Amino acid sequence: MSPYKAELVGGGQQVTFVDKPAPEVLSLLKRWGFRWQAGVRAWFKRGSKGFADMCAGLEKLLGAEKLFPCRMCGLPNGHVHSYAARTLILCTACYRKWCQQQACG
Numbered sequence: 001m002s003p004y005k006a007e008l009v010g011g012g013q014q015v016t017f018v019d020k021p022a023p024e025v026l027s028l029l030k031r032w033g034f035r036w037q038a039g040v041r042a043w044f045k046r047g048s049k050g051f052a053d054m055c056a057g058l059e060k061l062l063g064a065e066k067l068f069p070c071r072m073c074g075l076p077n078g079h080v081h082s083y084a085a086r087t088l089i090l091c092t093a094c095y096r097k098w099c100q101q102q103a104c105g
């Protein structure tokens, strides 16, 4: 089951998430040229180019999220986070804690 919906809509492609996605998902969407549309609470990009790649990339990223136990608390919902040159596998709560310790917000 995917925690998001990706579809081709009038003039472009749209991605909707059930929960707020992990920061790395958002940065990927931005890198792909998607913009947040507050009115429809979805990410949108004009045109259909790259739609299949985008779906595959999201599937990979979101699927991979579930595979890793958090290295701090051990819960099986750790995400892969990139911070500077480091890769961290932490759940969202632990990542926030870690970020506060590093003063990255």
Ligand SMILES: [Zn+2]
Pocket: 070, 071, 072, 073, 074, 075, 090, 091, 092, 093, 094, 095
């Ligand atoms: Zn954790």
